[in-house]
Amino acid sequence: MHQQNNQSLRTILYIVLSKIPSGRLVTYGQLAKMAGYPGAARAVGALLKQLPEGTQLPWHRVVAAGGRLSLPVNTPSVDEQRRRLTAEGVLISQDRVKLTHYQWQS
DNA sequence: AGCGTGACACGAC
DNA sequence: GGTCGTGCCACGC
Numbered sequence: 363m364h365q366q367n368n369q370s371l372r373t374i375l376y377i378v379l380s381k382i383p384s385g386r387l388v389t390y391g392q393l394a395k396m397a398g399y400p401g402a403a404r405a406v407g408a409l410l411k412q413l414p415e416g417t418q419l420p421w422h423r424v425v426a427a428g429g430r431l432s433l434p435v436n437t438p439s440v441d442e443q444r445r446r447l448t449a450e451g452v453l454i455s456q457d458r459v460k461l462t463h464y465q466w467q468s
Numbered sequence: 469a470g471c472g473t474g475a476c477a478c479g480a481c
Numbered sequence: 482g483g484t485c486g487t488g489c490c491a492c493g494c
């Protein structure tokens with residue numbers, strides 16, 4: 363995916379994220395690049411944190427580099443992320459997934 | 469118009 | 482394996 367440079371990262375992020383299929387994962391950095399904002403991984407995280415409660419977007423398919431689940435431990439969010447990924451057939455071990463097996467490529 | 473803030477990334481030890 | 486430092490950059494004040 364490339365740039366629509368006069369739109370905000372948030373707008374494009376939503377579009378890109380909505381296209382990640384069930385059972386496939388992307389990293390923050392990859393998502394930023396796909397949205398046309400390479401290097402904006404931190405900004406991606408900040409925006410995901412602001413997603414509204416009932417969002418339809420598959421925020422749980424976003425993981426940190428190396429496949430780490432990077433949401434704060436002992437939060438409802440990370441518990442929900444584990445639950446959803448497991449339900450999609452993603453194997454999680456020690457809060458880590460095998461990107462070599464699950465990573466989505468645009 | 470700065471400046472502080474991160475659900476980050478990556479290389480160096 | 483781990484920690485730490487540095488770079489990154491959109492977003493909100």
